[in-house]
Amino acid sequence: EKTVEERVEELVEERDRKEKEGRESVSCFTDGCIHAAAVEDHPISNTTPSSHAVDAKEIARRCLVPPTAGVPVNPHLRRLLWLRWLRVFQGQQLSDWIVEARAHRIEFPELLCSAQLRAEHDPSMKQTIADIERDVARCRPSADCLQTPEVQAAVKDVLLAYVEKHCGPMGCSEVYRQGMHELAAAMVLVCRRGSWTALQSKEQEFMHGTERDRYAELTDSHEASADAWALTNALLHNSRLVDMYETTASAGEEPALTARCLAIVSDLRHLSPSIAASMKAWNLAPHIFLLRWMRLLFLDEFTHIDDALVVWDAIFADAFLVWDRLAAPGHAVSDVVPPSNSAAMPLTDALVLAMILHVQPVSPEQLLRFNEQQQPPDIASLLLTAKDLHSRFGRGSPLAECQLTTATGSSCDVDEESWEKSVEVPRLSLLGGSARPIDRSAAEHMQDRHSHRRSLMTQQLEHHQQQQWQVQLQ
DSSP: OOOHHHHHHHHHHHHHHHHHHOOOOBOOOOSSEEEOGGGTTOTTTOBOTTTOEEEHHHHHHHTTSTTTTTOOOOHHHHHHHHHHHTTSOOOSSHHHHHHHHHHHHHHHHHHHHHHHHHHTTOHHHHHHHHHHHHHHHTSOTTOGGGOSHHHHHHHHHHHHHHHHHHOBTTBSTTTOOTTHHHHHHHHHHHHHHTSGGGSOHHHHTTOOHHHHHHHHHHTOGGGHHHHHHHHHHIIIIITOGGGGGOOOOOTTOOOHHHHHHHHHHHHHHHHOHHHHHHHHTTOOOHHHHHHHHHHHTTTTSSSSHHHHHHHHHHHHHHHHHHHHHHSOTTSOGGGEEOSSHHHHSTHHHHHHHHHHHHHOOSSHHHHHTGGGOSSOOOHHHHHHHHHHHHHHHOTHHHHHHHHSEETTOOOOOOOHHHHHHHHHHHHHHHHOTTSOOOOHHHHHHHHHHHHHHHHHHHHHHHHHHHHHHHHHHO
16 A cells, blocks of 8 residues: 555656667657658657658557656657547548648738737727737747747737637637636647747658658648647637636536646645645635636746646647547547536546645645745656646546547446445555555455456446447447
8 A cells, every 4th residue: 555655656667678678660650650751760759761651549648657757758740640639630640630730820810810800890800800919929938938929919819719710699709718828828839839840951851742742731831820720729629628717607507617727735634734725724715826827727837938838738648648548439538428528538636636745735825836846846756746636536536438429428327426426445454555544345345346347337337338339239
C-alpha cells in the first residue's frame, strides 16, 4: 500500500531507467501517418530511417507514459497532432486531413468578412471587437513571441471569427469572454511554429513528390490563423471548455465552473483530508482560487508558455485516447458527445488535484501564485501523478464510459453516489499518507466489494454497447 508520492517516484525512476536504455522508434502506420524525417531523434516523435512516418495515436500514448511523459511534442508536428487530438481532423490518412483542412480554411475568411459587415450595424459586435483588442494588447507581456504585430493581428482574427461563428440573434455580447484571448494566442503560436516555412531546408530534403505537396499544404504558413481558429473553436466547444466561462445556470443548479470545482475539492478529501480541511477553513468557494486554472487550462500557471504547452499535449492526448476508445465500431470519434468538460478532458481534474498535492497549500495565495514557486514543479512528475490519480481513483476513470454518450443520446445509468460510497474506504487505504488507518480485514472486504462493483459495471456497459450496436446495424 504505497502513497501517491512513492508511486510517482517509482514511475519517475522507471522513466529515467528507460531513457538510459534508449528509446524505441515508432513503427505504426495507422491513424494519420505524418512525415517526420524532420524530427528523428526526438524522444516522442522519432522515427526509423526507413519509415519517416509517425502515428498520431502512438504519440498520444507516449505523452502519458514514462519515459516520454512531460517531454514536449516536436513543435513541427504539434499543429497537426492537436488538430487530430481535438477532433478537427476526423480522417485517418493525410489525404483525409487535407480535405478537412480545406473546409475550415474556406470558412475562416468568410467568417471574418461577415464579422466586419456585422460590426457596421451591430453595437454588440463593435463592443466585442474593442474588448478583444484591449485584451490582446495586454496578453502575456513577458512572452516576446506573442508581442509582434503579426501575431497579435492573427489572434484578433481568430477571436473575431470565433465570435461570428457563435453569434446568435440576441447579439454577440455573450460569446467572447475575457481569457479566451490567451487560449487563442497559444493556438496561434503553435500553428505558426508548425508552419512549412518553419522547417529547415535539410528537413524538407527527405520529402518528395506527393508527400512533400501534402505536407506543404497541411502546414501552410498562410493558413496558420485558420487552423488556430479551428483549434480554438474545438477546444472551447468539442472539449466543452466554454462551460467554464458560463456564469449562469438553470434554476436550482450551480454554474458548471462552481459545480466542477466543488467536485474536485470533494475528491481531495479522499486523497488528503488534512489539505481539504485546511482549504475549507479559508471560507472561500473553490472556484475563486481555481477559476484561472480551469478557464485557461493551466496556461498561466507555469513560468514559460512552452511548459504549459507540454501540459496541453498530455491533456489533449489523453482526451483523444478516451474518445477513440469510446467510439462505437463503425463510427468516428466525432460521434462521441461529451456532456461536460470533465468528461471531455478527464485528465484536467486529476491534474488540479496533483498540483494541489504538490503545493500542500496553507493559504489560497499559494494556489493563486502557483507560477511563483521558488522551486517550479517537474512537469513529468505532475503529469504522472495526475495520470496515476485518474487511472486508479478518478471519478472519470471507472465511470467515464457511462458518463460519455454517443450521438444517439443513450447513456448508461449508474448511481454515482453509491459508487462513491463503495470506493471511499479503498481510496483511503490505497492512498495512505494522511488517510485514517482502517482494519485490514475491513479494507480487504471493501476492496472485494469495489472489484465486484466494477465488474458489474463493466458487464452493464458491454451489454449496453451491444444493444446500441444492434440498433445501429438494424
